[in-house]
Amino acid sequence: MNHLVISGPLTVTEAATHFNRAQSAMSELIDRLQANGYVDRVKDARDKRKTFVWLTKSGREIFNKTQEVLDRELLENSMELLTVSERTALIKSLESIASASQAILTKKRQEDETFKSL
Numbered sequence: 001m002n003h004l005v006i007s008g009p010l011t012v013t014e015a016a017t018h019f020n021r022a023q024s025a026m027s028e029l030i031d032r033l034q035a036n037g038y039v040d041r042v043k044d045a046r047d048k049r050k051t052f053v054w055l056t057k058s059g060r061e062i063f064n065k066t067q068e069v070l071d072r073e074l075l076e077n078s079m080e081l082l083t084v085s086e087r088t089a090l091i092k093s094l095e096s097i098a099s100a101s102q103a104i105l106t107k108k109r110q111e112d113e114t115f116k117s118l
Helices: 002-007 012-018 023-035 057-067 072-081 084-117
Strands: 039-043 051-055
Touching: 002 012, 002 051, 002 057, 012 023, 012 051, 023 039, 051 057
Parallel strands: none
Antiparallel strands: 039 051
16 A cells, blocks of 8 residues: 555556566456445546556555554543643653654764865
8 A cells, every 4th residue: 555655546457567476466456445445447538458457445544544653543542541740841851852752863963074174
């Protein structure tokens, strides 16, 4: 699915070549994705012999959900279980991590600039 999002519609042959798989194996995988409603096969308007595979709306939604680092609903439900003081401590800890990360990134950028100027 990642490759489809990046490259756009592909033929089964192109997908098989990209993933170094047999065309039959790729076709089976695409059949399963299509049965689940994640991809659809679309005939090429210019060349009826060609069929492209592309993500359906459901496939794009699943892809987008898998790209999230955290399950937002689970995080919200978990936060509701914390006391106010626990939430405050968590937020302060996250702010400290963000501040430390920013300091590290700033130092790295400065070192990169120094190296480039040599």
